[in-house]
Amino acid sequence: MGCTLAYGTVPRTRLSKDDWTAMAMTALAEGGVAAVGIEPMAARLGTTKGSAYWHFPTREALLRATLERWEAAHTVAVIDLVEAERNPARRLRRLFASVLEPSEGHAVELALLASADDPLVGEALRRVAERRIAYLADQFGILGHPPEAARRRAVLSYSAYLGHAQLLRTAPGALPAARDERRSYLDESMRMLLGGVA
Amino acid sequence: MGCTLAYGTVPRTRLSKDDWTAMAMTALAEGGVAAVGIEPMAARLGTTKGSAYWHFPTREALLRATLERWEAAHTVAVIDLVEAERNPARRLRRLFASVLEPSEGHAVELALLASADDPLVGEALRRVAERRIAYLADQFGILGHPPEAARRRAVLSYSAYLGHAQLLRTAPGALPAARDERRSYLDESMRMLLGGVA
DNA sequence: ACCTGAACACCGTTCAAGT
DNA sequence: ACCTGAACACCGTTCAAGT
Numbered sequence: 487m488g489c490t491l492a493y494g495t496v497p498r499t500r501l502s503k504d505d506w507t508a509m510a511m512t513a514l515a516e517g518g519v520a521a522v523g524i525e526p527m528a529a530r531l532g533t534t535k536g537s538a539y540w541h542f543p544t545r546e547a548l549l550r551a552t553l554e555r556w557e558a559a560h561t562v563a564v565i566d567l568v569e570a571e572r573n574p575a576r577r578l579r580r581l582f583a584s585v586l587e588p589s590e591g592h593a594v595e596l597a598l599l600a601s602a603d604d605p606l607v608g609e610a611l612r613r614v615a616e617r618r619i620a621y622l623a624d625q626f627g628i629l630g631h632p633p634e635a636a637r638r639r640a641v642l643s644y645s646a647y648l649g650h651a652q653l654l655r656t657a658p659g660a661l662p663a664a665r666d667e668r669r670s671y672l673d674e675s676m677r678m679l680l681g682g683v684a
Numbered sequence: 685m686g687c688t689l690a691y692g693t694v695p696r697t698r699l700s701k702d703d704w705t706a707m708a709m710t711a712l713a714e715g716g717v718a719a720v721g722i723e724p725m726a727a728r729l730g731t732t733k734g735s736a737y738w739h740f741p742t743r744e745a746l747l748r749a750t751l752e753r754w755e756a757a758h759t760v761a762v763i764d765l766v767e768a769e770r771n772p773a774r775r776l777r778r779l780f781a782s783v784l785e786p787s788e789g790h791a792v793e794l795a796l797l798a799s800a801d802d803p804l805v806g807e808a809l810r811r812v813a814e815r816r817i818a819y820l821a822d823q824f825g826i827l828g829h830p831p832e833a834a835r836r837r838a839v840l841s842y843s844a845y846l847g848h849a850q851l852l853r854t855a856p857g858a859l860p861a862a863r864d865e866r867r868s869y870l871d872e873s874m875r876m877l878l879g880g881v882a
Numbered sequence: 883a884c885c886t887g888a889a890c891a892c893c894g895t896t897c898a899a900g901t
Numbered sequence: 902a903c904c905t906g907a908a909c910a911c912c913g914t915t916c917a918a919g920t
Binding site for chain 2: 612649662
């Protein structure tokens with residue numbers, strides 16, 4: 487039951503699948519998909535690579551399980567954030583605002599967007615994109631737009647979100663920095679994307 | 685001067701820096717940053733890894749030179765595309781339209797956006813983002829928007845572009861597929877981003 | 883000046899052997 | 902049931918030696 491080890495590694499007797507996906511989630515948030523390495527993670531867990539290969543057939547399977555875990559937790563988190571607000575326009579504003587003020591909870595998502603060239607990550611991103619665009623289209627529909635127009639606004643809005651996330655990583659200097667600039671930016675973006683309502 | 689080799693490798697006596705960056709550009713377009721591997725590229729060039737390490741101190745230096753080459757060529761290509769059109773609104777439409785109809789020339793850029801977590805790629809993307817946002821802000825200024833509003837529209841427009849590129853890779857099914865749907869989407873996006881002009 | 887060939891390090895993967 | 906330890910493959914990097 488846990489002898490003391492050097493270098494702050496976690497002393498454990500036996501590990502579970504969940505211990506490995508939790509470790510992988512941490513690595514993901516810290517350094518993206520490239521940081522999900524079996525050997526480095528085994529070292530941090532105070533075990534050997536064989537442990538990972540007991541629980542998962544390949545590194546890819548471990549990554550897949552980790553992405554599923556993120557997707558499930560994340561879906562719940564967004565619903566919690568948004569569904570509490572009954573007014574549809576304010577619901578959209580809350581969504582958009584949460585994008586402009588990136589929190590702890592966005593760390594893994596930003597890392598995943600950065601690693602979108604990984605096939606498994608790409609699949610996970612596709613699934614959440616489709617869910618979210620459908621949700622946005624619903625909201626625009628509720629606001630009075632006919633279905634096709636609502637869908638177009640949803641796609642444009644989600645594109646803006648994805649691009650914003652990208653700029654946040656690669657060119658934060660290009661984004662509004664001061665709090666009131668961000669508010670103006672949010673206001674103007676909302677006006678452009680919601681504008682011309684029926 | 686060039687003996688015939690098996691497996692379609694390019695028979696060469698000696699290689700230059702440019703031969704290596706050209707090879708790397710091809711690899712980039714095909715498989716992103718991960719595909720820029722010294723050993724596989726050496727095999728395709730019919731040489732050994734030592735050749736690369738003669739011309740470049742590290743793989744990173746080769747990648748950096750390749751990105752600089754892309755950046756230079758790419759800047760020229762965009763200017764060629766756009767500056768021929770004198771009318772500023774049509775100039776913007778031409779830009780936006782070129783995004784919706786992805787061509788051969790976009791392959792490397794899409795691959796780079798997919799590999800944005802690489803530090804070198806991130807830097808290159810930051811430089812082009814800042815140039816392009818400044819250019820877009822100029823255009824919105826010419827169309828009559830005051831500077832701060834022009835800047836906000838430029839940031840939102842560029843975000844939409846980046847996000848669109850991301851969807852193109854990870855969720856093409858979510859984007860308008862038919863030609864007339866794309867036209868409607870372009871029209872509506874233009875109206876939203878250009879709308880409310882002074 | 884440019885390349886070969888052998889070496890080493892790092893990490894994914896396998897597997898026989900341990901507890 | 903879960904892990905160790907040694908092995909192998911792949912590729913980045915180095916470098917002494919070749920032309």
